[in-house]
C-alpha cells in the first residue's frame with residue numbers, strides 16, 4: 001500500500017524530526033527484515049546520526065554520519081511512527097497498526113531511540129518489507145539495479161515514458177502503470193485514481209489508448225500523487241477509502257456512488273490486482289483512428 005505519496009510523506013517526516021539526531025538504541029525484533037543486506041547487523045547504526053533522508057521511487061534511503069546508508073522498502077504494509085518526547089506522534093505508511101493506538105504493536109519489528117528521547121517504531125503486519133544497510137557509496141548502483149523508470153511526479157517525463165511504452169503493449173493500461181520500470185512510484189491506489197481522472201477503463205489494452213487520452217493520463221498521474229501527498233497519504237483503512245474532498249474517488253469505494261456521475265463504483269480484477277472504477281466515467285473505448 002505505501003506508494004510514492006506515502007513514502008514521500010515518511011521521508012518528509014524523517015527529514016523534519018530525525019535528521020541531525022543521533023541514534024542511541026536499536027532493537028530489531030524481526031532479523032529477517034534485513035534482506036540481502038551487505039551488513040546484516042543493524043545494531044551497528046547505534047551511535048550514528050541521520051545525515052539525510054532521500055527517496056527513489058518507493059525506496060527510502062537514510063544516510064548515516066559514518067558513511068553507511070539504511071534502505072527501507074515498505075512493500076505492502078510498512079509503517080513508520082515517530083513519537084517525540086512530549087508524546088506527540090506522526091505516523092505514515094500503512095494504516096495498521098492504528099496510528100492512535102498503543103506502540104509498540106505486535107507487528108512492530110524495529111524500535112530506534114534517539115538522543116533527544118524521540119522513539120521510532122517500524123511496523124509491518126505482512127512482513128514483506130525489507131531493510132538493507134550498505135555503504136553510502138554503493139547506494140546509487142543498488143538503486144540503479146532495481147531498474148526504476150522515471151519519477152511519476154513530472155507530467156512531461158510521464159508522457160514521454162507512456163508514449164514510448166503504451167503503443168507497443170497489448171496488456172491492460174493499468175498493468176503498464178504498475179510496472180516500476182516504466183514509471184516509478186505508482187501503486188494500486190494511484191493507478192486507479194489516475195485512470196479515473198483520465199476517463200480510461202483500467203482494462204483497456206495499452207496500445208488502444210488514444211493519444212489524447214494518454215496525454216490526459218500523463219496529467220492525471222502527477223495530479224493523483226499530489227492529492228495523496230497533500231493528504232499525507234491516502235486514507236484507506238481495511239480496503240475502505242475515507243475520501244477527503246473527493247479523493248480517493250474510486251479506490252476503496254466499491255458499491256458507493258461516483259462523486260462525478262452517481263453511478264455505483266465497481267471492483268474488478270485487472271492483472272490479478274483489485275481494481276476500482278466507475279463504469280460510466282470510464283467506458284471502454286477504442287482509438288478513433290484505427
Ligand SMILES: [Zn+2]
Pocket residue numbers: 258259260261262263278279280281282
Ligand atoms: Zn462516474
